Amino acid sequence: MTSSFSNLSLAEPLARAVAEMGYETMTPIQEQAIPVVLQGRDVMGAAQTGTGKTAAFALPLLQRMMKHENASTSPxxxxVRALVLLPTRELAVQVAEQVKFYAKYTNLNSAVxxxxxxxxxQTAExxxxxxxxxxxxxxLLDHIExxxxxxxxxxxxxxxxxxxxxDIGFLPDLQRILSYLPKQRITLxxxxTFSPEIKRLASSFLQDPVTIEVARSNATASTVEQHFYSVGADDKRRALHQILKARGIKQAFVFVNSKLxxxxxxxxLEREGLKTTALHGDKSQDERLKALDAFKKGEVDLLVCTDVAARGLDIKDVPAVFNFDVPFNAEDYVHRIGRTGRAGASGLAVSFAASSDQRLVTDIEKLIKTKIEIEPMEFEEDQPRKEQGRINDGRRMYRETGEQAPREADAAPRERREPRERREYAPRPAARDPFFDKPYESTLAPEAQPAWEEAAKSTSSRSSVSANIKPKKKVAALFKTAA
Known part of the structure; x- marks a missing residue:
């Protein structure tokens, strides 16, 4: 096997297109899959997302179809000699663009x-x-019917x-489509990721396939730096702003779990000053394509999206992916963070995990077979300001060390006079009347009784209440009783 595209036995039109795209060294999946496909074998290939799977199947298939190339305009x-099935519209458009570019110097036509x-x-095409x-x-079923x-x-x-x-329920559609195809064919x-369902699908539709795994199954790319932060639901936007600012990130995917x-x-995020666009299943196809195009051109800073954008989208040089919500399906985590760190580049993947997400984080740990450390999120505005501490503690520092604080006269001259530090003086206590410091002295004679007791006696003498009834306890009051 060779790792250089120049050493492949590609037809001249294909080799010219590959050279024009700047391809020189093959990725591991390309190095192993292309020779097998050229031999006409079925392939079951597993590779980390972003490793060049499209070229791994498109180039050898175009090479094998060169024998059918003709310049006739007759339909x-x-x-149709090669059929490529994909789960999402965005991915279909992306693959079709790459196939068209590979075949640009041939007479092989393609459509999506x-x-x-x-x-x-589409019908006209x-x-x-x-x-x-x-x-x-x-x-495709609509066009077949x-x-x-x-x-x-x-x-x-x-x-x-x-x-x-x-995952999205296309198995019945796949079975119907494959029933329209000749039984003698090459299936790739x-x-x-490889799941038990995928292996069952492969055993049903592939004949003696060559299994190619260039990396551990369900592994994440080693070029992606991964972090999990403990963040409450109400603080996630604040955490996103802080990391974008601290890392100097200009563009990023932000994944959430729901369309709403x-x-x-x-x-x-748009109201908070970030150029943002949304991508989810409820948007029309035109809106989705415009959102992707704006993000590719750099007109948008953040692409907020659901898992409709998690699979296969190849947008170069995206530095970061944020999991605003931890995905419900652990395999989606592998696909989400695969949007960064593509083709050997470095990338950053940040996930915000609330306390209720612990089970989801555990599922991801089991899938990628890596221990996940959840880091506490410290916000800058919650930390004490160092400048405040220096101003308040300066004189105290000199007292504790026994040194003498420098005087202004000894300091180096300044170009302009700084405003003096404002001093706050405690108010002087008001003069106290000595009368209030004397103990209480009653003005009544020692044998005299309080007025309320005298009034009670006069009232009880006139009352018709039985003497056997215990009277209520008398307490002093600050008001006079009515006569």
Missing amino acids: ARHP VFGGMDMKP LKKGVEVLVATPGR AKNAVLNQVEYVVLDEADRML LFSA GCARLARS
Whole structure:
């Protein structure tokens, strides 16, 4: 095997496109998968996200289809020979763009179909004839039923991010689509994680596959620096601001668990001065594509998104990923943080974990087989200011050391006079009347009784209450009784 693209036996048009894209050294998944696919073997490939899986299957498939290349404009001369299935619209668009770039100097046509938009432009594209069809399962079934896509000459099938397609319930659609294909075909299955369901799927649709695992299953990229911070729900936005400022981060993905939470957080961050856009399943396809395009161009600082953006999106040089919410599914954590640290670059992954997220954090630990240390989050505004301490404790410091504080006259001359430090003096106590310091002296004669007792006697003499009834206890009052 060779690790250089220049040593591959690619056709001249493909080699020219690869050189134009700046590809020189193959990644591990490319180095192992490309020769196997060129041999015509089924492949079950597992690699960390961001390691070049698209080139690993697209280049050898285009190389094998070069024998069908022709310059005819007849749609019949350009039947669908390779089918690439993906779980999300964004990923389908991304893969289709890469395939089109690889094949730009050939006569092999490609197209992409996905839901959320009108079928008519897609139908017109399919009617022209395409060799490589990139699609999401639901929309492809729509075109199959409308007789727009004929798949009886498909030679190659690629299931990319297969675990995600199973998670969102595409297994019945996949089974229906594969039933329309010839049984003699080459099937390639690529995923960042391998689950028991994926292995069962592979055993059903792949024939004697070559298993390629370039990294430990479900592992995270070693180039990504990971941190978990203990942050309450009300302090997460404050923590996000502090880390962005402290690290000097210009762009980042911010993942949340719900569509509603995604929209609310994007609006809040926008009000707080950050250029933010939201990406979730309730947005139209046009809005989703515009949000991604703005983020790629650097017009947006933060892309607040749900797990619809967690799989396969390849946006270069994104320095950080924030898990505003710890994902419910541990495997989604691997995919989320795979949006940074791509193609060998370094990246930062920060997760905010509330006290109620402990079980989710434990699930992630079990999946990635790494102990997670949850760090306390210290906010700058909650820490004592050092300048305040120096001003207040300066004179005390000189008293404790026994040294004499420097006088202003001995200090170096200043260019401009600083304002004097404001002194606060305690108010002088007011003069005290000596009368209030004397003990209490009664003005009544010693044998005299208080007025309220005299009044009580006169009242009881007139009362008709029986003498056997115990009278109530008499207490002094500050008011006179009514006559």
